[in-house]
Amino acid sequence: MRQFGSVWALIEEMRVENPQLISPQVFVILMRKFASARMVHKAIEVLDEMPKYGCEPDEYVFGCLLDALCKNGSVKEAASLFEDMRYRFPPTVKHFTSLLYGWCKEGKLVEAKHVLVQMKEAGIEPDIVVFNNLLGGYAHAGKMADAYDLLKEMRRQGCEPNATSYTTLIQSLCKNEKLEEAMRLFVEMKSNGCQMDVITYTTLISGFCKWGKIKRGYELLDQMIQEGHSPNQLTYLPIMLAHEKKEELEECMELVNEMQKIGCVPDLKIYNTVIRLACMLGEVKQGVRLWNEMEASGLSPGTDTFVIMIDGFLEQDCLVEACEYFKEMVGRGLFTAPHYGTLKELMNSLLRAEKLEMAKDTWNCITASKSCAMNVSAWTIWIHALFSKGHVKEACSFCIDMMESDLMPQPDTFAKLMRGLKKLYNREFAAEITEKVRKMAADRHITFKMYKRRGERDLKEKVKEKKDGRKRRARQRRWGGAGSSKKTL
Known part of the structure; x- marks a missing residue:
């Protein structure tokens, strides 16, 4: 939670009340967390603070600090610290390995090779781990000739690859x-x-x-x-993905059967791949069968699995089934912000098909779920979907529900609703929403005039973007048609 001050307060409390609980490992945890947060000086300070709590740092603790810094992109600072401390903490193979790994990760191979020289000067022979790190550095940099030379050098030094x-x-x-x-x-x-x-x-x-x-x-x-x-599953997955790329569903199914025969149970990634291909090819029933088989084997579908199935049903205009799977996803607590695109596609599909009540029922399922904390983006998707299909009053009603949840509408949403209500001559609704927005703006120290002006500007820009997009697509179609005619001629 990045509450580093609270952590030190907790350790101080331990020192006073239960000093026997304080061990070097406590400080190693702190060092690693500071290093991962790129708070290098704080991580190094932990080393200096340890004696105050009855813990003297040793080569192991120092090695953990170096390792944490090197793995989190602070190898330059780690190398400087190593030079400052090498007389206090005699260098070990672990210290050198951490530095070499860090330089290789940064792509600084000259510095990595210098670590090898330092090791030999310290009388430490590099082991297989050191050599493999350097091989990885060469490979990552595309220096395969150097990598092959290193393989030979390893053998000469009696360290077989x-x-x-x-x-x-x-x-x-x-x-x-x-x-x-x-x-x-x-x-x-x-x-x-x-x-x-x-x-x-x-x-x-x-x-x-x-x-x-x-x-x-x-x-x-x-x-x-x-x-x-x-x-294992990782062995079969690339073959499965290659078949998916070629849209070879039958081959994927055969591969699943082969896995089961040799006792290699397909995992979620395997099932997701086959179900996705089945749905893409319009074989949604096959996707359902695979889903059932997956659950029967003890696997629980993940968010991606649900999204694949929902998209598959939407492609086939199976709206009832799409809603059922979506509700189940919500019920299992798997619906989160990264999958708002699925919500948008589902709601637009339902409203396009004039299934307003089904869309409302699905939305209410989300808002009733304790596991879904709906933010402004989710409400905006729903409100804009309603508005774009001509359900202006419903859009306004849900906008009020959103505000009652202490969520302020985006400026362009407000501007859009005001335009819609103006066309309907519904002044009472407009006044109610305006008053609520005005109050929310005041509570958030936002000038209502600026908010309103920004909304109108954003809305104009979005309308212009849509028009430009339509014109661009029309031009592309015309040019594409002309190109086709020329080829034919």
């Missing part, structure tokens, strides 16, 4: 579509007696599938199983 070493490089090659080079490294790994693991195979499979080479992905999957490695 492990599965992580090779997988780090293979992942970088796959990311850059250098698939054959990745395979050569995979073969080299095998010939050097390094045991590949599930992560190595999964990385390769993911790389081939990402670039549309599904057949090679399946070949690697078969090889993996033959060698006694059990694929």
Whole structure:
């Protein structure tokens, strides 16, 4: 909660009442939290404050501080602290590893290599973790020649590269579509007696599938199983995503069956992928069947799963089913601000189909839910949807409900409602809303005239944006048609 002052007060209370509870780990937690908040000086101050509470910092605590700073983007400060403290806390392999990781993460490979020199000067031999961090730095920077040289150097120093070493490089090659080079490294790994693991195979499979080479992905999957490695959900997911990209629903279904046969239970990401593809292809019934199968296996649908199903039903104009799934999502406490787009699409679809009562019922379900704290954005979506479909009085009524929840309408919402009521000659409604808005503006120290003027300006800009958008789309259609004619000719 970033209440750092309260934390120190709590530790002071512990010192007075229960000093035996204060351990170095308490201060390590503080250091890590200060470091993650990029409060570097505060994190370092913790080290100086420890003796006041009967805790003397040691190499372990100092190492935790360095590690926290390096992992949170403060490696320059960590390196400076390391130099200042190296005579108080004798350097360890962990200290050097943290610094090297931090420099590699920042892409400062010269500084990272200097850490290796410092290690040797301190009489500490780099271990596999140190080398793998440096390999990761080279791979991230695309310096594969340096990475290959480092592999040779590791062997010369008697530190044989492990599965992580090779997988780090293979992942970088796959990311850059250098698939054959990745395979050569995979073969080299095998010939050097390094045991590949599930992560190595999964990385390769993911790389081939990402670039549309599904057949090679399946070949690697078969090889993996033959060698006694059990694929997991992460192994199957990239194959599934590749099939989704090609809109191959049947292949996705077969893959789910294959997973179940070998005892690899599909997870939520797998089901979401197949359900999304089924809905995209209009096979909503298949999506429902997969949903039921997923729940039967003990998995609970997540927010994304609900959104996929709701979108699928809306695409097929199955409004009743879309509302049912939306209400269930709300009931499970899964409806939050990031998914207001789904609310907008649902409400607009219902009102387009003239299902006003169904839309009201769905909205009331949200406001009645204790798990949904509706903000101005959500109310605005609903009010604007009503207004745009000609339900001006209903829009005004819900605007009053919003204000009774102590939420002030956006300026353009107010301006829009006033225009609508003016056309309806409904002065009483207009006066009631104006009076409430005027009072809310005063409570918030906002000038009503400025609020009103801003609303009218914002509304004009939005109307202009819509008109410009329509003109642009019309021009694009005309140009597209002309282009097509020319090609035909």
